Amino acid sequence: MGKGFYISKTVGVVGIVLGAGALVTIIALSVVYSQEKSKNNENEVKPTDAVTSAPTTAPSNEPWDQWRLPQTLSPQTYNVTLWPRLEPDPTGLYIFTGMSSVVFRCVEKTNLILIHSNKLNMTKQPTLMALGSKPAPIIESIVMHTKTQYMAIHLKDELTAGESYELYTEFVGELADDLGGFYRSEYNENGVKKVVATTQMQATDARKAFPCFDEPAMKAVFHITLYHDPATVALSNVDSTLVTRTTFAATEVMSTYLLAFIVSDFGFIEQNIDKLQIRIFARQEAINAGQGEYALIVTGPILKFFERYYNVSYPLPKSDQIALPDFNAGAMENWGLITYRETALLYDKEISSNGNKERIVTVIAHELAHQWFGNLVTLRWWNDLWLNEGFASYVEYLGAAEAEPDWNVKDLIVLNDVHRVFAIDALASSHPLSSKEEEIQKPEQISEVFDTISYSKGASVLRMLSDFLTEAVFTQGLQTYLNYFEFNNTVYTDLWHHLQLAVDRNNNSLPKTVQEIMDRWVLQMGFPVVTIDTTTGQITQEHFLLDPETKPDRPSEFNYEWFVPISWTKNETTQPLYWLLNKNGELTVTITITVIFTVEEMDHPKMIILSLHIHVIPNPYDFVSYWVLANINVTGYYRVNYDNDNWQRLLNSIPVINRAQLIDDAFNLAKAGIIETTLALRTTLFLNSETEYMPWEAALDNLDYFYLMFDRTEVYGHMQKYVGRQVKDLFDYFTRLTNWQDVPQGHTDQYNQINALRVACSTGNEDCKTLITNWFKQWMDNPNVNPIKANLRSTVYCSAIAAGGEEEWNFAWEQFQNATIASEKDKLRAAMACATEPWLLNRYLKYTLDPEKIRKQDATSTIINIASNVVGQPLAWDFVRANWEYIFKQYGGGSFSFSNLINGVTKRFSTQFELQQLIQFKDDNAHIGFGSGSLAIQQSIERTNANIKWIEKNQKAVLDWFKNPS
Template identity: 65%
Template sequence: MAKGIFISKTLAIAGIVIGVAALSTIIALSVVYAQEKSKNNEASPTQGGGTTSKPTTTPTTPSPSNEPWDKYRLPKTLVPSHYSVTLWPRLTPDPKTGLYIFTGDSFVDFECVEETDLILIHSNKLNYTTQSNGQLAALSAIGGGSAPSITKSWLKEETQFLVLHLDGKLVKGQTYRLDTTFTGELADDLGGFYRSEYIQDGVKKVIATTQMQATDARKSFPCFDEPALKAYFNITLNHAKDTVALSNGAQIEVQQTVFERTEKMSTYLLAFIVSDFGFIEDTIGEVQIRIFARKPAIAAGQGAYALNITGPILKFFEEYYNSTYPLPKSDQIAIPDFSAGAMENWGLITYRETALLYDEAFSSNSNKERIATVIAHELGHMWFGNLVTLRWWNDLWLNEGFASYVEFLGADKAEPDWNIKDLIVLNDVHRVFAVDALTSSHPLSSLEDDIQKPAQISELFDAISYSKGASVIRMLSDFLTEPNVFKLNLVSFIFSGVYQAVNASGDELPTSVKEIMNTWVLQMGFPVVTIDTASGSVSQKHFLLDPDAEVTTPSEYNYVWSVPIRWMKKGGSKSFTWLTEKSATNNDMKVTGDDWVLANLDVVGYYRVNYDDGNWDKLLTTLSNNHEDIPKINRAQLVDDAFNLARAKIIPTVRALKTTLYLKNERDYMAWKSALDNLDFFLLMFDRSEVYGIMQEYLRNQVTPLFQYYKEITSNWTKVPHGHTDQYNQVNAISLACKTGLEECQDLVQSWFKEWMETDKNPIHPNLRSTVYCNAIAAGGAEEWEFAWNKFKAATIPIEADKLRSAMACATKPWLLNRYLEYTLDPQQIRKQDATSTIVYVAQNVVGQSLAWDFIRANWNYIFTQYGGGSFSFANLINGVTKRFSTEFELQQLKQFKEDYADVGFGSGTLAVDQSIERTQANMKWIAENKESILEWFKNPV
């Protein structure tokens, strides 16, 4: 939607002629790019100087309520145009305090657009040096004229403002300059300007690095820290001779490293880093591409894969957006301590080491895929997000959803043999269905007034914004037909969104793109479409996992969506139709005899599908007799839809279980993965009950043919399957076979692990290490765990360390798991970036579930303080630890947890607490209603 995007000048797109789609796309995107580039050239560069002032303690003053500084948003009085920032990070601790600090000075030029006698600028955890005027900042006018004096200055900690009172009004249209000198802590809190540490050749190394998104630029220097307030930045970094400084711009001086002025950009995209890293480089066209990492990692060639694929992906996006990459360089750097997966800083993208570094001897094909998709995701942001930017965070989905969609396109360009575009169904569509089927979900687009506090902003970095955003954009792409018409309509939807559109086949849409998309963007959830093949009736209803849950969130669309339906009949004939009302009749969907209907082909629509009993039976028969008559993505869909329709009490649970009967004949990854994901819910619900044993026996029988198939095609596990997803399915086969007690599998993994322990030579292929490590440690005891721990501590390859870290949570000795949980409180044992995911790994283990829950309750104050309430991982932590909850006792514990720590807060996990309560209630009802019938079915699975 137009209101979700901020650019400086009005875009004249409304008059685009629909019939010339390709040309119009070029024009539309070129206009966006040209306008952004032209406005980025309006100001002249200026440089800032260093600071030698002695820092002083900055006063903070309480203030009465309802004042401008009590609000979290900036007043619309001042607009920044240019910053000059000089920072000096100290990579050794202060001998007196033991703290790592940085000092800095900066100025910002801003225009007054409304008269005011108050300056508010964001600042968090910075101490200011008093200026010659006795205040925390100095104000001057630019281009003649005089500036009012600052009469009072103080910090408002809660809303994170530096507050400056003036003795007169700033003049509308006049430009002013605000100078500050400040000190901050270079803490290890993974936000703002922070430090990361690692050991190299027995020596501790410290780097200074950044993570600004969403609201942490203000921890680095005072700034107007909102995405719409773009400006130019001149960054200067002071640093030691044996270190290298990096920032968004290209380096133009050394030692005191001065960088070229940036493009006009948002504060959250800034980055500056001081390290002694090495790099490799290449040039694509006129763009310098560099991969930075720890010197041993670079020397070992771990940056080569990223370097090799960055160029092709970058060129692909230039063609896709029809605009050249606007910067002279694209630096990518692997940070040892990093809270997110990666961050799209313009010209200096930061990554977790596991998301950028690849080593063939240690990295699995899934590790390689993650690197390709994360790089594509971040490079996709260089245009959509960085060049064209959100006005405010309430429409974050446009930014992250789009990048999450195009990451599959970019990765497909880099690795065309993978058929990776299919995997969006498993990785995003099915993933987010689970969250979006709760009444505690939220729309893609929130009201701007509802998103004010930093913690509220952080909450939006969830599966809805990323995965639902990607799924809905993919659906838009499909019904407009990629690539040209989709790109035209996407641009117009975002920038105007008001015209009637047609697809590439010339078929008129039922209404404007805006109206179609608003039904998906402005209301939470998604529909289940029910097709009665006897009558041709087609209807839709808001799908809820708990059908008895009360939806209290109103919707102007009354939870009716504009649903595009691609469908086929037995024999392969395909059709397309729309459902825009609650119900309609489509006589083409009537079938007789053994004919059947299959809807939502390739799961391009963001909805589930239900059928009449007769059609379900015919589809199940087809799966059993000739499953390849149904496309592979739709085989995965039938399994996933059936299990979730059963959880919602729309179809019997037994019918869902019947979709797994054919799996003994299935060799494709997607259907198996879909089944395992859904059966995982059964395992979570029943691994503490009598259902578990008989369910294990059934699954062991189903997976044994798959296990034997991979044993055969790999020549007794000595070769690697050829296909990308075939390698994934080999892992599925071993993992499920071992977990369900197939003796041959358990002997295999234990023999491999024992050989490693005895010879210190690892015989396990990287693809299989995660599952082999887990199953061997689960079957072993303290000796196996200690061996893994020692290998983890000695690991120099982050990807290998991650495999061991997750596997150690598979232990079955409670004392080992408790000790492991305690290690997450010590950054010397488990890095802060890995602490929350390690706790979740332990909670996934039935032995560790209650241990992890007790642990986070006992240590919530510490976890919340040390890991930061804004941490994007908090929602994953709360959801992960409570996923198995299904009893009244656990529900009451969860409610008590919410009450006990209400004063501490849950930060970005606030919504996850409510989702966990709702999910627990739904789990309790589901078990009460289904346990007996499930137990009987597994006894006689027919």
């Protein structure tokens, strides 16, 4: 394969001569383009007269009014030719033209072809050709159904079952900047504006690029051809021939949402590992600066790890990864051409932080995990998305640990995923991991399942499953699952079946089958709190709800009981795994008895070893001891409560293991009213002598809730004094260890250094404030030399801007505009939301609606950052309410970020007035809709109600405790 895409004039001429067909096609597309420009009087591309649009009518039972394709046709191959224009036409419109043919087999006779097509205008009457002995039926009419995004082709006669046909279309679409389908991304390099044509098909946007059967089960082989300027690079899922007409080799059988094609003038770096080509693409400036090198270094080891883990070779001949200036998601696992935000792929060792580095390696591991689990074997429908994303969210830690073995990164799943999703799954408006197919139909419903439940709860329950099966059994079942279903589609129970086969092969014993156990975790929302009473030995479970007075939004056939694996330790001695099978405390434990005997076979005695697994009922008094600690390393997806005596024993001598778990469980049990809030606060008393990251992070995460609830009340001052005293020793510890000039050696020690600086400064530590003020002033005095260490920049920028005024904010804005490294831009963008002058924050909010100032991909997160600021929260809320219709239409009803936006601007709500505003916002905008944020609205209302009740019950006790902590 060639190493570049730049060709000489001579080679170009030879290529065109040899590809006469390509030349004819280019001319034809040019004519189409000219025709479209002449028609385009109002910046929209109009359809031909042969294609009509369906009138707006009430929904019917007709196939085109349903959200799912009928199972009458099955696609086999596509031939798609696209020509994106990277320059606007005279009206300022960017377009692409295309031709597509799809070969499909008729499964059941029908006189209707339904194929997805969204925002594409046909420039020529579609044609239908039979590939068998019988002629194709005549096309009677073609109707576009914009609501369900179908092109309905009505035929005079029926297609014949078992026969294959080819549908040919020519079309034109807008190469918009909406971050979905085939879209454009713009950036400036050396003062020159440049345009990239790129894609994001997941979940339902391949239909914006060409007419297709756009469902994950409708797999096919794709032949992609791109026309592009000779000075640009054309990329797709597989390899290509290199001329201005770039034709790619046929793909494997795959789903439409995994397609990708890109035209740019990016540079790349590459290496070959065992004949596998690995390339990192990015803006030429970023490649020249070496920002792709870290990604290139870690990709090979991670790929090789997953080959061993899955016991399946990487299924493609190359692995391309590309960093895009505009990208709505963090990354996308397109098969063989993975797309990323720049912050998720590019790393600069002088400027990027340790957190940036961890994000890059975990996101790469996540997307590479999908190349098998998701791409090779694909979910049948989006209701099982959790299996796809939850699995990748779990094994990303395993892949990252392979690339960075000294980081102990696998431990961080507890903070990043388990604790994080507990907060959402404790709401009565949560939802199960797997929904019924009929509940997930519309594009916005599909987008809505790309949430914390699917990713983090999915990861948490699969980690629990791997733990109680053992990793060896789990991977064995996973390997046979992938081998059996390669290039096919599945439902989640297919994985349970193969895991059960592995259990049976290894003679393991479980109290129930894999499916019986896991259905309780997958088909009902929420999780249990397990209560252990060490005075009686009793152990019970209850559905954990943040507000116990609420009732789940949906019934459960399992009555909110789980089969719970209880890992536990008694007086620092690890005990056998117990299973809690119901609410009433029915326990079981597996006892393995090994029987050895011999038999005589001819003259040769033969020894036979037989293992018997027996389930017995444990003695309840096993739990009566000096102290008991359950759910070791938080491998189980549940919280744990104890009798008061055991809590006191644990608090008086908290073991190093599970400190973070104890803190998180205690605070959340207190939020639910199960234990006293002052008991939870007591778990923070030992922090004045704590130097480990995970306990500090768990404590700070939970104290953040107290700040949200009380930073507008008299509690705030007393809380600040207490937290300031607790963090002083940690701040002094890092002062002695690093003098704030050195980087700690340990991965998590670097995070704890950041925590020490952030919390000390935010609670008024004078030494900390002096450090930050001096650093930022030095930078302002000499903008070309930034004296602030990369790890500390986010904290320093935020603190300095909060303490400063317009001068500091304007300086940060100038640096933001001039920054060429995405991670540095992100730090500055977040820090500017820390300003304390309302007019600065209001100005910044207005910037989020101007893509020239704040990229569309960053608009919602910038508003959320402003809302996280106590000064900015009411401003952000007013801004969202005033501009909801514009935000919703401009950023797309299917945007993954709407739920984050709604949760982000309402998380501080804790008064009746705010609750009424939220309900009014829901009612006022019902006609507009909330897209993927619909569930977030209900969750915000529920959370606000819970906050109001919690404050009424706890404010006085919390105030008294912070005045006199003990």
